[in-house]
Amino acid sequence: MKKKLLKIAGILLFLFLAVLIGLPFLLEAKIGDLIKNNVNSNINGELGFSEASLSLISSFPNAEVSIDEVYLLNKQPFEGDTLFSAGLVELKLGLGELFKSAGEPISIKRLFIDKARLNIKVDESENANYDIGTASGTETEESSDSGFTFAMDSYEIRDSEIRYLDQASGIGLELVELNHKGSGDLSLEQSELQTNTTALVSFNMDSTNYLDKNPVSLEALFGIDLKENKYSFLKNEAVINQLPLIFEGFVQLHEDHQEVALSFKTPSSDFKNFLALVPENYTSSIEGVKTEGNFEVAGSINGRVDDTHIPKLDISLKSHNASFKYPDLPKAVTNINIDAEIKNNSGKTEDTFVDIKKASFNIDKDHFALASRITELTGNTRVNAELKGNMDLSNISKAYPMPESMDLKGILIADVSTAFDMASIEKKQYQNTRTIGTLNLRDFQYSGTELKTPLNIQGANITFSPDNVILNALDGKLGQTDFGVSGSLENLLGFAFNDEKIEGNFKMYSKNFEVVDFMVDEEVPESEAGTTSGSSERIKIPAFLDCFIAARADRVVYDNLNLNNVSGNLIVKDETVTLQNLRSDLFGGSIGLAGSVSTKEETSSFDMDLSMSDLNIGQSFASLDLFKTLAPLASALQGKITSDINISGNLKEDMTPNLASISGDLLAKIFATEVDAQKAPLLSALDSKLSFLDTKDLNLQDLKTALSFENGTVKVKPFTINYNDIAVEVAGGHSFDQKLAYTATLQVPAKYLGNEVNNLIAKIDEQELENLTIPVTANIGGGYTSPEVSTDLTSGVKQLTAQLVDIQKKKLINQGKDGAKDLLGGLLASNNSSQDSTTTESDEPAVKQVLGGILGDSETQKDSTVAQKDSVKTKDPIKDAAKEVLGGLFSRKKKSKKDSVN
Numbered sequence: 001m002k003k004k005l006l007k008i009a010g011i012l013l014f015l016f017l018a019v020l021i022g023l024p025f026l027l028e029a030k031i032g033d034l035i036k037n038n039v040n041s042n043i044n045g046e047l048g049f050s051e052a053s054l055s056l057i058s059s060f061p062n063a064e065v066s067i068d069e070v071y072l073l074n075k076q077p078f079e080g081d082t083l084f085s086a087g088l089v090e091l092k093l094g095l096g097e098l099f100k101s102a103g104e105p106i107s108i109k110r111l112f113i114d115k116a117r118l119n120i121k122v123d124e125s126e127n128a129n130y131d132i133g134t135a136s137g138t139e140t141e142e143s144s145d146s147g148f149t150f151a152m153d154s155y156e157i158r159d160s161e162i163r164y165l166d167q168a169s170g171i172g173l174e175l176v177e178l179n180h181k182g183s184g185d186l187s188l189e190q191s192e193l194q195t196n197t198t199a200l201v202s203f204n205m206d207s208t209n210y211l212d213k214n215p216v217s218l219e220a221l222f223g224i225d226l227k228e229n230k231y232s233f234l235k236n237e238a239v240i241n242q243l244p245l246i247f248e249g250f251v252q253l254h255e256d257h258q259e260v261a262l263s264f265k266t267p268s269s270d271f272k273n274f275l276a277l278v279p280e281n282y283t284s285s286i287e288g289v290k291t292e293g294n295f296e297v298a299g300s301i302n303g304r305v306d307d308t309h310i311p312k313l314d315i316s317l318k319s320h321n322a323s324f325k326y327p328d329l330p331k332a333v334t335n336i337n338i339d340a341e342i343k344n345n346s347g348k349t350e351d352t353f354v355d356i357k358k359a360s361f362n363i364d365k366d367h368f369a370l371a372s373r374i375t376e377l378t379g380n381t382r383v384n385a386e387l388k389g390n391m392d393l394s395n396i397s398k399a400y401p402m403p404e405s406m407d408l409k410g411i412l413i414a415d416v417s418t419a420f421d422m423a424s425i426e427k428k429q430y431q432n433t434r435t436i437g438t439l440n441l442r443d444f445q446y447s448g449t450e451l452k453t454p455l456n457i458q459g460a461n462i463t464f465s466p467d468n469v470i471l472n473a474l475d476g477k478l479g480q481t482d483f484g485v486s487g488s489l490e491n492l493l494g495f496a497f498n499d500e501k502i503e504g505n506f507k508m509y510s511k512n513f514e515v516v517d518f519m520v521d522e523e524v525p526e527s528e529a530g531t532t533s534g535s536s537e538r539i540k541i542p543a544f545l546d547c548f549i550a551a552r553a554d555r556v557v558y559d560n561l562n563l564n565n566v567s568g569n570l571i572v573k574d575e576t577v578t579l580q581n582l583r584s585d586l587f588g589g590s591i592g593l594a595g596s597v598s599t600k601e602e603t604s605s606f607d608m609d610l611s612m613s614d615l616n617i618g619q620s621f622a623s624l625d626l627f628k629t630l631a632p633l634a635s636a637l638q639g640k641i642t643s644d645i646n647i648s649g650n651l652k653e654d655m656t657p658n659l660a661s662i663s664g665d666l667l668a669k670i671f672a673t674e675v676d677a678q679k680a681p682l683l684s685a686l687d688s689k690l691s692f693l694d695t696k697d698l699n700l701q702d703l704k705t706a707l708s709f710e711n712g713t714v715k716v717k718p719f720t721i722n723y724n725d726i727a728v729e730v731a732g733g734h735s736f737d738q739k740l741a742y743t744a745t746l747q748v749p750a751k752y753l754g755n756e757v758n759n760l761i762a763k764i765d766e767q768e769l770e771n772l773t774i775p776v777t778a779n780i781g782g783g784y785t786s787p788e789v790s791t792d793l794t795s796g797v798k799q800l801t802a803q804l805v806d807i808q809k810k811k812l813i814n815q816g817k818d819g820a821k822d823l824l825g826g827l828l829a830s831n832n833s834s835q836d837s838t839t840t841e842s843d844e845p846a847v848k849q850v851l852g853g854i855l856g857d858s859e860t861q862k863d864s865t866v867a868q869k870d871s872v873k874t875k876d877p878i879k880d881a882a883k884e885v886l887g888g889l890f891s892r893k894k895k896s897k898k899d900s901v902n
Helices: 002-040 095-099 138-143 272-277 393-399 422-426 492-498 617-623 625-630 632-636 681-689 755-764 767-771 794-828 837-855 864-871 877-889
Strands: 045-048 051-055 062-074 082-094 106-122 148-166 171-183 190-205 208-225 230-240 243-253 258-265 290-292 296-305 312-325 333-344 353-363 366-375 382-392 407-421 434-447 455-464 468-478 481-490 502-510 545-558 561-573 576-586 589-598 605-616 637-650 663-675 701-710 713-723 726-735 740-749 773-782 787-792
Touching: 002 045, 243 272, 243 296, 272 312, 353 393, 382 393, 393 407, 407 422, 407 455, 422 492, 492 502, 576 605, 605 617, 617 625, 617 632, 617 637, 625 632, 632 637, 632 681, 681 773, 681 787, 773 794
Parallel strands: 106 148, 502 545
Antiparallel strands: 045 062, 051 062, 062 082, 082 106, 148 171, 171 190, 190 208, 208 230, 230 243, 243 258, 258 296, 290 312, 296 312, 312 333, 333 353, 353 366, 366 382, 382 407, 407 434, 434 455, 455 468, 468 481, 481 502, 545 561, 561 576, 576 589, 589 605, 605 637, 637 663, 663 701, 701 713, 713 726, 726 740, 740 773, 773 787
16 A cells, blocks of 8 residues: 555656646746736836746746846837836746736736846926826726736845936936845735845936936835835935935825925034045045044925925035044145035925035135025026135145146135026026126146146136126146137136037237147057047037137147247137138248138038148158148159148048048149159159150249149149250149059150151251151159159151151142152252263162152052062151151160260
8 A cells, every 4th residue: 555655656746846847848938928918918118028938946836937138118209218128037926826817917926137227218298208007097997907916025136227317307317236135025014125225326407417426325124014105214324425324204105196204314423424425536535534523414305295396305514613634645624614505495396495604624724615505496596606715726635635647736816706597697698697706826737647748827817707707817838838818708607507608709829839738649458459540539629619719829830840920810619610811931931721620520521721832842742741642743842832722521530631531622833943853763764764854954943733632532734844845744643642643745856856857857848847846655653652654656656757748748739740859859869960870760769769658659650660669668668767766765875965966
């Protein structure tokens, strides 16, 4: 019997294990649909996930559901927005919950969420993206039994983020690196929940940051009354930065409002509480800091919260005659007095105000005091403030730990008061505001990582008036650059409080202005090495600036350029700098510049007109990369250049031109007195290719040329230069990487063609042949440093032949056949008047041969012997002679002078 029972028990155990192992595979398909249907049927949104899995063995007798890559998408009016996402959601629930139908509620015992992102948004019409519950009424009553119920004993949220943005009120709240966990029996009507929370909190309102990733922690025991919807603080301690706070009270939820009754205070009155409010980045460790006096934070938040009310507020910060001293710093901050409060006595949002009755301190004999009252915070905000101070700025770092990158020196004397309301600023009714006072700064010095050398202000004097801020004088130095500035600023309040543009009008003068002093070499981390420039942030002209600057400098140094007597106007507006009438002396001449640089679009751009007069060519092309790109050949010239250039294109992130994008045109007049072929490989190649050409004798005086450039290519309009009595027409272009594509057509006079052609021309005895020129084309390719030059004789041969034939035809027509015979007889026979038959017989074929060469064998040959000789003749003597002579022009210079020019 025992064996039988054991056998049955073994079979049952086997079946039970088989069910535990096999059931998840059977139910996993159902799990996903079960979760989606229960959630999606109760929300105006869409829940989805990549995978859902089920485990029974490790969590028995419960089931554990894991859901990966969860997302919850909004529908109208936030369609497409992700309200919630998470890398992983794990649910622990009873085994029986798996067998419920899609309409039945599911009870969850434990919840774990990892890497969640909750994005809460309220638009300008006050629609909230979290309001995704289905419509109330009959449908709600019918579906009230569906969804999820919570009977949890624990839950945890790890490494998550919550972002809240209210576009209607301009309030933003952000919690990052959020870790929260709680434990308690939430299935009871009344229970206690033990929680632990850490996060970095940021809070801003109307573009002002009040908290910026400040560390916050809260360890609290809450009393939960689910029947009354009441949540109470039992035992707790919160820490903001390093300031501890203790809370008491409760929050109770009603159908149409919430009731709040909370109070908080610091557990002690030690002045270290004040230092704990300041972010650690600016205070170093407060351990070991010696303090005297007190600092207390206390407050209460009580009242009703609904669409028209907020709780009444009474929050105070107080300190009297306190001091502190860091152990490793030589000076102390003393006579610290703080009396500030935040209040709302009515529960109406517009009645909230901040009153800083006093905030003052001393460092040695230096004194600083501030008083301010800000009312109607959520309505037409009104500000009334006074600031007075007389401080040696170097004492700040001697009493308070400043960032290592910040080093301040100088004497600041300030006495400024202001009173205004935001409505007047928005309407530009500055007559309703009052800002008066003075600010003086002398012997100021600032060192920071954003500056290559310290900034020194010898003196600055500023006067505040209701209409503007007047910069009476500011004299300073940065590196080798000195500067003096005066002028005025308008709309300072609109800029500070209403995101409006700041308007200015300034004059600036400098004896020596070196641009490199304002540039900092950016250190790229090793991890970023090799990345493209697109990964770095490009330089932007501030959109809030609307300024006119009249500038003058005796000397400006930019890169390797020394500009003298610089003057001009700069207009900064709409993310664009416009240059007007900018003039300077440079390279023995003068330049004028007008145009603009804009960073408004996604890609920065520029458009400039540059006028140059009598610049030294050698210095210009040695120093200006633009000239090297547009006209590299000019680097071999010595003399003067006058030019007008229009150029536009895009700028790279470091504000240097993107050569592939630039386009424009150039018109230049060159007064060259010397050519150095050794500086231009192209000239050397031409010199060696053409036997009669010596490039140092090229006449470039008063040369005018024009070119255009676009898409990385320069196109040169045809222009003519002279070498002795040879005219050379140049046309073509080159690429920015100096690939050449030019033609040079030389009109070569006949006298360079050798004795044979010159003798022939003399015998023809035609006056128009005295100025006969032959076109010879030189094709220039390859690169600028390794040019390739080839010559084309075809057109020259054809033109020479055609000219001679045409002249002879005209003479034959005009003089008749007898005249032609006399002429030919005179060319080939002696002046002997006798008609020796032997001589006639020997000269006649030669006469016919020359005539045939000139006329292309147009005469009919009657003599059979002559005809037979002519029938086997295949060469054109004049064409062959022309080819031979022209070919000699391009051989290396080996012929004697008697073979070249007669």
